[in-house]
Amino acid sequence: MFVGGRPALDLTGTLMYRHRSAPTELLASAADLSEWAQQSGLVHEPVTANRTGLAQTRELREAIYTLVLGRMSHLPDSQADVDLLNATAAAPPLDLALRDGVLQRSGSLRQLHSALARDTLEVLGSPLMTRVRECAGSDCTRLYLDTSRNATRRWCGMRQCGDKAKAAHYRARRKAAHLGHDETR
Numbered sequence: 001m002f003v004g005g006r007p008a009l010d011l012t013g014t015l016m017y018r019h020r021s022a023p024t025e026l027l028a029s030a031a032d033l034s035e036w037a038q039q040s041g042l043v044h045e046p047v048t049a050n051r052t053g054l055a056q057t058r059e060l061r062e063a064i065y066t067l068v069l070g071r072m073s074h075l076p077d078s079q080a081d082v083d084l085l086n087a088t089a090a091a092p093p094l095d096l097a098l099r100d101g102v103l104q105r106s107g108s109l110r111q112l113h114s115a116l117a118r119d120t121l122e123v124l125g126s127p128l129m130t131r132v133r134e135c136a137g138s139d140c141t142r143l144y145l146d147t148s149r150n151a152t153r154r155w156c157g158m159r160q161c162g163d164k165a166k167a168a169h170y171r172a173r174r175k176a177a178h179l180g181h182d183e184t185r
């Protein structure tokens with residue numbers, strides 16, 4: 001689930017298979033959101049969220065997705081989405097504290113949103129944006145930061161999509177070879 005290389009990109013991946021097949025919502029409840037936030041490493045303690053907070057997270061997620069995908073398609077930024085990102089990023093970031101020598105991040109949902117908005121602005125406002133890709137998996141729509149040396153990464157992850165794509169390619173080639181054989185008889 002955390003293959004994007006940036007929390008903001010990982011957030012967009014919580015709505016899976018967007019335009020390629022039936023969209024699947026991973027943040028179906030406030031509890032899902034709290035768990036996602038902890039698993040992402042953004043916070044080390046549960047974040048309190050209610051339904052309104054969850055709706056705000058989804059709204060932020062879609063603004064991030066629209067902006068990033070728009071940039072990838074060389075479209076102008078949607079001003080409403082930029083305004084939402086700017087306003088969200090203006091809230092205080094997450095609290096950091098060293099406890100027993102270990103860095104702990106915590107905070108409210110508003111602070112979590114701020115962290116995600118700030119992360120998005122860092123990507124949009126820097127050369128990192130030229131490295132954002134959409135997975136080439138057949139139905140996967142995950143976004144990720146391609147940090148490979150030659151910028152040639154094609155899938156969000158080998159295990160999730162790369163192996164699947166290679167297996168499909170192999171099957172297609174075998175089928176083509178088989179058909180070719182049949183035609184020559």
Ligand SMILES: [Zn+2]
Pocket residue numbers: 135136137140141142155156157160161
């Ligand atoms: Zn993928």
